[in-house]
Amino acid sequence: MNNDIERYTPSERTNHWAVAVFFVLATLSGLALFHPALFGLSGLFGGGAWTRILHPFLGVAMFLLFLVMAIRFAGHNRLDANDRQWLRQMGDVINNREERLPEVGRYNAGQKLLFWVLVLSMLVLLVSGIVIWRQYFSAGFGIQALRWASLLHAAAALLLILGILVHIYAAIWIKGSLGAMLHGTVSRAWARKHHAGWYKAVVRERK
Amino acid sequence: MATQDIIARSATTTPMPSVRQVGEVAKLIDTSKCIGCKACQVACSEWNDLRDEVGSNVGVYDNPRDLTADSWTLMRFAEHENPAGNLEWLIRKDGCMHCAEPGCLAACPSPGAIVKYANGIVDFNQDHCIGCGYCITGCPFDIPRISQKDHKAYKCTLCSDRVAVGLEPACVKTCPTGAIVFGSKEDMIEHADGRIKDLKERGFEQAGLYDPAGVGGTHVMYVLHHADQPELYSGLPSDPSISPLVGLWKGVSKPLALLAMGATVLLGFFHYVRVGPNRVEEDLEPVVHEVDPSVHEVEPKKP
Structure with missing residues (x-):
């Protein structure tokens, strides 16, 4: 149907999925080094030593691609009064009672919050990850810095993984949103239901 | 040493063999008898076939300047002026x-890269080492070093290969003053007691044994003239223990983090089961059957 609205350009979609691919790889290799029960995941990367070698590069690639995406989307993710109201009505959100919620623009408060959680955890992961990157950087840091960085790296990774799990589930839950990121478009009805403010703006722009 | 003697193993959460009853060993280093000849450093290098870089003199006796992947033991020289004004x-x-x-x-x-034997020796298995350097982060004594040649971690093995066949470590064998002795941990504590008594008689009131309880005791112990101030000995920590940061990182956070991830996935699944997907009812826009005007104009039966 040519009536559909473009939500993500091909470049935005490519950027998103490139981050996703590196997130999966960095997560699998990172979890292998995090818990003994998951050390077997290192087999996917060619063994323990290869996992140790590859993980930081995968992480840096994820960060750089995310940085580009974050710069693209930061403007749409400023939280406002409507968003605070939206968050207060979390019960309506999770029970699919959208009609009771304040009007949502391009992104709802949950999506915006996720955006900032990702920004925060990515920054912490980058800085702490450099400190504990033994091959190139660790020699320049004191033992306390290494210990803090190790702990913060794990904590930020957990935050990121939990955030992405919620993100993935939301895409399964809200039908039509996966399509937006796969082929770029959403139906007018989808836009009206989930992002009425954005829909109005798009229609206004077209006139 | 036999695998039955491995009583602890890195990244392993199930019990290790524990049927054998093996006595604990210990190396006792008597700082009051040490003359700083570095024969122990040489013996270590010889027995273990290690050849560190010769390096350069930096104005102190310590050589090399620090422990390295090729120097597993090092004499550290500290000049201390005591209250009487003597060096x-x-x-x-x-x-x-x-x-x-x-x-x-x-x-x-990495499972099995670090093991602890029943006799108390902690050993690195370089074939399982992945080179991450977490052992450095975890060590309260700043001992392990990663080799820049092969990116594996190295440290003193307490000559586990020699001890396994009933020999003393190479440094003990070579020490010309008997400052380093080796035997069962029990015997070494007893030996230390005699030395401490002697030192106290000679004016070192605070002489004592360094066997820090914060790490459960050690299998390398020191007799110190100033056991009340171990820091005097080139920063020997007075109350070493595994850092709380490392304890948190490698302790509760591991199972809790996995639990949190699992719980999040389950929450999502049950939300889907109970609340269900959020679908959009697509507009049933009236399908306008606009008839192509040209169709009506063609009436083949008309002449």
């Missing part, structure tokens, strides 16, 4: 302490 040369042979509760082993993510 005391406090020389300490530094190296792995072989903790009963090793921070390196707790931190290591």
Whole structure:
């Protein structure tokens, strides 16, 4: 149907999925080094030593691609009064009672919050990850810095993984949103239901 | 040593063999008898076939300047002016302490790269080492070093290969003053008691044994003239223990983080089961059957 609205350009979609691919790889290799029960995941990367070698590069690639995406989307993710109201009505959100919620623009408060959680955890992961990157950087840091960085790296990774799990589930839950990121478009009805403010703006722009 | 003797193993959460009853060993280093000849450093290098870079003199006796992947033991020389105004040369042979509760082993993510034997020796298995350096982060004594040649971690083995066949470590064998002795941990504590009594009689009131309880005791112990101030000996920690940061990182956070991830996935699944997907009812826009005007104009039966 040519009536559909473009939500993500091909470049935005490519950027998103490139981050996703590196997130999966960095997560699998990172979890292998995090818990003994998951050390077997290192087999996917060619063994323990290869996992140790590859993980930081995968992480840096994820960060750089995310940085580009974050710069693209930061403007749409400023939280406002409507968003605070939206968050207060979390019960309506999770029970699919959208009609009771304040009007949502391009992104709802949950999506915006996720955006900032990702920004925060990515920054912490980058800085702490450099400190504990033994091959190139660790020699320049004191033992306390290494210990803090190790702990913060794990904590930020957990935050990121939990955030992405919620993100993935939301895409399964809200039908039509996966399509937006796969082929770029959403139906007018989808836009009206989930992002009425954005829909109005798009229609206004077209006139 | 036999695998039955491995009583602790890195990144392993199930019990290790525990049927054998093996006595604990210990190396006792008597700082009051050490003359700083570095024969122990040479013996270590010889027995283990290690050849560190010769390096350059930086104005102190310590050589090399620090432990390296090729120097597993190092004499550290400290000049201490005692309250009477006299110089005391406090020389300490530094190296792995072989903790009963090793921070390196707790931190290591690679199964079997670090093991603890029933006799108390903590050993690195370089074939399982992945080179992450977590052992350095975990060690309360700053001992392990990563080689820049092969990116594997190295440290004193307490000559586990020699001890396994009933020999004493190479440094013990070579020490010309008998400052380093080796035997069962029990015997070494008894030996230390005699030395401490002697030192006290000679004016070192605070002489004592360094066997820190914070790491469950060690299998390398020191007799110190100033056991009340171990820091005097080139920064020997007075109350070493596994850092709380490492404890948190390698302790509760591991199972809790996995639990949190699993719980999040389950929450999502049950939300889908109970609340269900959020679907959009697509507009049933009236399908306008606009008839192509040209169709009506064609009436083939008309002449």
